[in-house]
Amino acid sequence: MLLERLAVLIGGFAAGAALRRWQAHDTAAPRRSFDRLSREWKAQVRAHDYRITRLEARSNAHEAKLKETPSTAQMLSAMDELVAQAMSGLEGRFTAQARSIETLQMTVSETDELLERVLESLDTLRDMPLAAPLAAERVLEGPAQRAPQPGLPH
Numbered sequence: 001m002l003l004e005r006l007a008v009l010i011g012g013f014a015a016g017a018a019l020r021r022w023q024a025h026d027t028a029a030p031r032r033s034f035d036r037l038s039r040e041w042k043a044q045v046r047a048h049d050y051r052i053t054r055l056e057a058r059s060n061a062h063e064a065k066l067k068e069t070p071s072t073a074q075m076l077s078a079m080d081e082l083v084a085q086a087m088s089g090l091e092g093r094f095t096a097q098a099r100s101i102e103t104l105q106m107t108v109s110e111t112d113e114l115l116e117r118v119l120e121s122l123d124t125l126r127d128m129p130l131a132a133p134l135a136a137e138r139v140l141e142g143p144a145q146r147a148p149q150p151g152l153p154h
Helices: 002-068 072-127 133-141
Strands: none
Touching: none
């Protein structure tokens, strides 16, 4: 029995030594794996930091551009001003055209009156006897242009 106990004791020592050796050897593998994962994680953190920095720069650039663009109220004000200028220009053109139309109507009316007088004068001349051509000239000349002619009664 003593030998059996001694054999168990020696076997326990051997098993403990083997277990410690295996654990010492096995802890190096997880340590290497942990180091590799740590490096990968740090690389991903750096990559994410770089991406975030780029996104922040782009966001700042867009924000600066957005500040430079006019607001809706400014755009509406500018559009109102442009429309007002266009309307005043259009109103001015309409007024000028209305004056032109009125002038044209007066000119046509005056032309009609003059044409009517000319036609009446022609009718008068046609109806006059041939013996009175001088009287016709006097009618055509009008009272202001008549000059006394020698030998004719005034």
